Amino acid sequence: MNFRLPLSRHPARVSNLTARIAAALWIMLLAAGCATPGGGGLVVQSGETRAQNLASAGNAEAAAAAYIGLAAEAVGTERDRLSLLAVEQWLIAGDYGRANSAYAGIAQPPPAENAALERSVRARFLLLDEQPEQALALLETLGAQPLPTSRRLAVQALRAEAYIANGEAARGVEIMRQREAWLQNDDDIRRNRELLWQSLSLSPAEVLRNSAGGVLDPETRGWLSLAALASATGQQGVGWSNGAYRWRERNPEHPAVSLLSGLPETGETLLAYPRQIGLLLPLSGRDALIGSAIQNGFFGAYYANAGGLDDRQGVRVYDINAEGGAAAAYDSAVMDGAEFVVGPVRRSDVTELANNSLVPVPVLTLNYLSDQTVAPPGLFQFALAPEDEAVSAAERAIADGYTRAVALVPNSPWGRRLLTSFTAQFEALGGQLLDTRTYASGNPDFSGAIEDLMALSGSVRRYQRLRANIGGPLQFDPRRRQDVQFVFLAADAATGRLIKSQLKFHYSGELPVYSTSLIYAMDGRSDSDLNGVRFADAPWLIAPQHWIAHLPDSFAEYFPQEKRFARLHAMGFDAYQLIGNLFSQRSVENNVLEGASGELYVDVDGRVHRRLAWAEFRDGKPVALPAPNTEPDVDELEDSVIDTGEMREWNRRNPEPERESPRRPRDRGSD
Numbered sequence: 001m002n003f004r005l006p007l008s009r010h011p012a013r014v015s016n017l018t019a020r021i022a023a024a025l026w027i028m029l030l031a032a033g034c035a036t037p038g039g040g041g042l043v044v045q046s047g048e049t050r051a052q053n054l055a056s057a058g059n060a061e062a063a064a065a066a067y068i069g070l071a072a073e074a075v076g077t078e079r080d081r082l083s084l085l086a087v088e089q090w091l092i093a094g095d096y097g098r099a100n101s102a103y104a105g106i107a108q109p110p111p112a113e114n115a116a117l118e119r120s121v122r123a124r125f126l127l128l129d130e131q132p133e134q135a136l137a138l139l140e141t142l143g144a145q146p147l148p149t150s151r152r153l154a155v156q157a158l159r160a161e162a163y164i165a166n167g168e169a170a171r172g173v174e175i176m177r178q179r180e181a182w183l184q185n186d187d188d189i190r191r192n193r194e195l196l197w198q199s200l201s202l203s204p205a206e207v208l209r210n211s212a213g214g215v216l217d218p219e220t221r222g223w224l225s226l227a228a229l230a231s232a233t234g235q236q237g238v239g240w241s242n243g244a245y246r247w248r249e250r251n252p253e254h255p256a257v258s259l260l261s262g263l264p265e266t267g268e269t270l271l272a273y274p275r276q277i278g279l280l281l282p283l284s285g286r287d288a289l290i291g292s293a294i295q296n297g298f299f300g301a302y303y304a305n306a307g308g309l310d311d312r313q314g315v316r317v318y319d320i321n322a323e324g325g326a327a328a329a330y331d332s333a334v335m336d337g338a339e340f341v342v343g344p345v346r347r348s349d350v351t352e353l354a355n356n357s358l359v360p361v362p363v364l365t366l367n368y369l370s371d372q373t374v375a376p377p378g379l380f381q382f383a384l385a386p387e388d389e390a391v392s393a394a395e396r397a398i399a400d401g402y403t404r405a406v407a408l409v410p411n412s413p414w415g416r417r418l419l420t421s422f423t424a425q426f427e428a429l430g431g432q433l434l435d436t437r438t439y440a441s442g443n444p445d446f447s448g449a450i451e452d453l454m455a456l457s458g459s460v461r462r463y464q465r466l467r468a469n470i471g472g473p474l475q476f477d478p479r480r481r482q483d484v485q486f487v488f489l490a491a492d493a494a495t496g497r498l499i500k501s502q503l504k505f506h507y508s509g510e511l512p513v514y515s516t517s518l519i520y521a522m523d524g525r526s527d528s529d530l531n532g533v534r535f536a537d538a539p540w541l542i543a544p545q546h547w548i549a550h551l552p553d554s555f556a557e558y559f560p561q562e563k564r565f566a567r568l569h570a571m572g573f574d575a576y577q578l579i580g581n582l583f584s585q586r587s588v589e590n591n592v593l594e595g596a597s598g599e600l601y602v603d604v605d606g607r608v609h610r611r612l613a614w615a616e617f618r619d620g621k622p623v624a625l626p627a628p629n630t631e632p633d634v635d636e637l638e639d640s641v642i643d644t645g646e647m648r649e650w651n652r653r654n655p656e657p658e659r660e661s662p663r664r665p666r667d668r669g670s671d
Contacts, residue, residue, distance in 0.1 A: 065086075120139075156176075169224055170214070176196040208228035231547055233304060276336070277338060279342050282345060294568050294569075298575055298576050300572070301573040330363065350365045364575060364582060368383045384567055388421075393515070398431055407488040409436070410438060426488075456507070496533065516535060520537055538613065539612075542613040
């Protein structure tokens with residue numbers, strides 16, 4: 001049930017829906033060869049051919065570097081044209097800092113030969129600034145001008161995107177259908193349909209459903225209804241699987257059918273899902289808020305998927321405490337006809353269930369068994385395990401280019417578990433943990449641990465010996481060890497604020513700090529003392545995927561008493577999403593489910609693990625971080641211009657802003 005249409009991942013650097021659509025569309029547009037240089041009669045030289053090839057291959061950063069390298073060797077209008085092409089590529093790559101910087105150096109107003117390209121780029125900036133009406137006005141002026149075919153096709157795609165972003169999805173579909181008539185071969189037609197799909201499926205489901213309701217043309221209505229289903233479900237889970245299968249049955253000749261090639265020819269196995277689910281949670285007693293938060297997240301996913309099911313599933317909720325324990329609650333659910341069970345939450349209840357039941361009906365527990373307890377067949381385990389976050393920290397640090405670390409963790413079982421998980425993954429990836437210190441929880445003074453960890457104590461002792469030998473005072477600034485590249489810190493928010501400040505006091509404030517979600521308390525206090533700390537957390541809190549982007553705010557509004565349990569909302573949401581795969585024995589062991597609590601995968605023991613999103617505290621607030629950049633292999637690029645002296649000089653003169661969210665200018669001038 002994990003087939004999916006082509007869909008771009010959420011680029012964390014972009015925080016709005018229009019920008020998410022933009023990145024996906026521009027990559028596909030360039031791959032289709034539509035964003036070729038403007039201006040007629042120019043002879044494309046070998047360097048520009050390489051840049052075009054890099055763009056077509058999806059290497060946007062390398063293509064931008066190639067174009068800007070060529071621009072550094074050009075003059076006048078040709079320099080501006082190449083710079084505009086570089087801006088296009090940086091926008092595709094999500095590097096808005098360099099795009100803005102390069103755009104600022106382009107002559108305004110542009111000469112006639114660069115006008116179409118410049119206005120296209122300006123329209124892109126407007127779309128990213130969530131100003132689709134202004135972008136449409138700019139693009140309409142282009143539509144009335146004679147343009148080369150390649151640029152006209154690019155403008156048409158931008159117009160369609162702008163209409164969809166403006167809530168006029170049906171008009172966007174019509175434009176892309178008209179655009180298809182201009183295309184010459186099957187590959188270009190296929191890319192055009194994929195381009196339309198990318199834009200539609202990233203739009204709000206409610207907007208798409210409303211648009212479909214007012215459309216008479218069956219092909220346009222088919223695009224909108226399928227995209228509404230994809231947007232509501234994220235193309236995941238039983239709701240998407242069943243809904244997409246039924247859509248194809250009703251629309252066998254629709255152009256989008258070719259995008260559904262992952263569907264089986266028959267629906268016998270595809271449509272298998274539990275007709276009744278038992279949800280075992282603590283809804284009374286001291287853990288009632290925990291159970292309530294998970295229940296609310298679970299039903300959020302249920303209602304998002306219900307439209308794609310043949311019949312509504314029955315969900316019966318059982319209060320563990322009222323039922324007399326986990327095993328009793330499980331037995332009640334089975335006797336009532338449950339075909340799949342979710343819960344319990346407490347580890348002691350999970351252990352009780354595993355030890356006292358044969359698990360005739362499959363169950364997804366919401367905590368892990370202890371390592372000493374063997375899970376019976378049919379028992380799957382899902383937990384918001386801090387060990388996964390420590391593993392994610394190791395992977396992120398390596399991806400960011402850091403291979404030498406020190407660690408500071410509490411002297412507790414939790415701290416030791418995190419340290420073990422971090423160390424194992426970090427060293428497996430080639431990193432070296434240079435040193436470790438523990439601290440006592442509740443003690444606000446961490447000087448001793450930090451001084452030992454950073455070898456400041458040795459520096460002080462050397463100073464004392466030297467002063468004794470000389471017999472007089474010396475000017476002295478302690479010097480920390482220089483071999484460490486970053487600190488792995490396991491701490492809650494209150495402790496982390498103190499430790500980060502004391503690291504700065506002890507000459508180590510410039511070192512990057514990587515941590516886990518516990519450091520983000522959501523307690524209403526300013527996190528300015530944590531500025532610069534990077535931490536792993538659920539996408540729900542940091543950078544929710546477009547199909548759930550509206551849910552965190554809605555849950556905060558309707559369930560304000562559960563604000564500090566927002567991660568449990570994400571867990572409940574994902575628990576429902578996992579059911580379809582696990583019930584049909586199509587586990588996600590070899591696949592990834594893009595969940596609200598992380599990217600989920602199942603190991604051979606039936607444990608669900610998470611890969612986390614990443615954020616950094618800036619100005620006292622968490623800011624989503626993009627996925628680490630994957631630099632192109634220079635050897636594979638042969639003699640491309642990405643490493644020229646001109647490019648290095650351009651970078652020196654136009655450094656990317658540090659520790660600031662990229663700024664996208666709203667006013668790009670008039671025509």
